[in-house]
Amino acid sequence: MQECQKVLQGNLPYNLHIFVNSVQFIARVINALKATPETVKVVCSTSGESRQENQNKLGEDFPISQPSDPVKKINFYTSTCFEGCDIYDENGVTFIVSDGRKAHTQLDISTLFTQICGRVRNSRYKTQIILVYSSTKYSSAVTLDDFVKATQRTLAEAKSYAAEINSLSEAARIKTLSKIPYINEQYVRIEDNKLVVDKNLANIDIVNFKICHQIYATYITLTKELRQHDYKIKVQTYDYIHEKLEKQPSARIPFKDLFNEYCRLKSQTESFFVVDSPAQQRAVIERRNPLVKQAYKQLGIEKVKALKYHVGNIRRELVKSLKIGNDYxxxxxxxxxxxxxxxxxxxxxxxxxxxxxxxxxxxxxxxxxxxxx
Known part of the structure; x- marks a missing residue:
């Protein structure tokens, strides 16, 4: 959030263009910043009932804008602007936000991510993109190959089912379909009194699985995917401890590493965007090793360093600080x-x-x- 605050205060020479497919997230950031309509522009879907739903989330003070409306200090865009939308701002910096807990905010690197990178057409910063993300929390028990095979089996079953129904005479087929309350087969729909199998739906499932369970699963897989599509990573911040504990709560991590990371998180007021706030990340460490919080609170950083992060020495020092008799x-x-x-x-x-x-x-x-x- 600090970047937004600096921009609003006029301490940075550029405007922010933030692409995130979540109006709820946008509203949360606006509220946290206590921003005004004069400094924030929001472009999101206005089709059908979504206009009123999105406006309710944003509040009446922040009317939904069009992509061609004048840019402001902070500009938000949902998926309605990810493709085929031209934005002009010589001082615009592009941010892409992906929340590992919300699949609809995760973007395929080869398609939508690349499309977003070209949206701000004339920016002097157009060769630089800032990606703010958190890794997904899905189980890795099912591999991509396993999922592809299972999807192909389901697709084959759908084709067989559709072929069987479609082989009936027209009268029999119409009568049969009229008795089916709903189609319980994936990738199948009724069209002109026939069953149609949509292979694209199966492909979409595979792509979404890859995005959620593989690409955004860890820092390593995400950076690998970016590099495969010719993106050069110049600056990176990465919390391997938090990611490792989220994926494997029983992972062996030295007390020193846990304590130093905990101290770093305690010194942070709030990260740029609250995907996982410092408090949430500290809670992960506290659950993993309660001694970290106890040592930080009762002994302090310098004392723990003086004890060379030795767990036995720290425990003894904590006992010494107890307000009980020496015999105890x-x-x-x-x-x-x-x-x-x-x-x-x-x-x-x-x-x-x-x-x-x-x-x-x-x-x-x-x-x-x-x-x-």
Whole structure:
């Protein structure tokens, strides 16, 4: 959101042209910015009932514009402008927003993405596109090849079903179709008292599966797809920890990496567009390892660094900070330091216990008999 705020404040030399296929998202950004109609232009569908529905989402203060209307500081466009629409703004920068949780905001790199890149015709920045996205949350259990094969089987079954019905005499076919309340076969529709199989619907399913489950699944797959279509990635920001935890909550990630990422997110007020806000990303880390939040809140960044991110040292330091008696602290630290139900040499036990006394600032000499207390 910072980029929008800077533009509205006149601190940046360009206008924003933001392509995102979600009027609800646009309305949310406008409300968050507390923007005025003089600074924001919104172009979205006005066909049929969608005009009033979209206007209700935006509010009456932000009337739906036409692509040819004068540009403003911030300009939003939904899919109605992704193709065949010419926009003129020498100072226009193109942003494409894709939310991994909303399939209708994800664009095929080879078609719609490329079309959008050419919409602002005369911009001095037309060779640069900024893509703001979050990875999808779909399961990777089904591969693209598996889905293609399943779709082809469904299509073959639809063709067989249609051929069987269409082979009937016209009178029998009309009578049969009139008794069918609805067609329960994918890719099949009734046209002129015959069943027609639409292969394009099957192809659309495959393309959508690839977009949602593969292209936008991870940062790596998205950048690979962009490069395959001759896009050069100049600047990139990428949170591999958040993406990895979303895909595999049990993934092994060092405490140091989790803590440093948590600190980075705590320092952020809000990202450019709220696809996954810093608070949402922090929550993922907190669920994965509650010690991260506890260490940040109770010990602070510098203390954790001084402890060299060592989990055992951090836990002991947290115990020391508890407002309980020293004897209780000793018990807790013994519980953390000593292996359960495993024999330990007396000398080692005394050494560990002495380390606990020293860490608590107690002027005691450890004895093996202390453990029995």
């Amino acid at each position: 602290k000793i018990v807790k630290m013994i519980d953390m330091r000593f292996q359960k139900q495993e024999p330990i040499p007396r000398s080692q036990a005394k050494e560990n216990l002495q380390a606990i006394y020293d860490s608590l600032g107690l002027k005691r000499t450890a004895k093996a008999t202390d453990l029995a207390k």
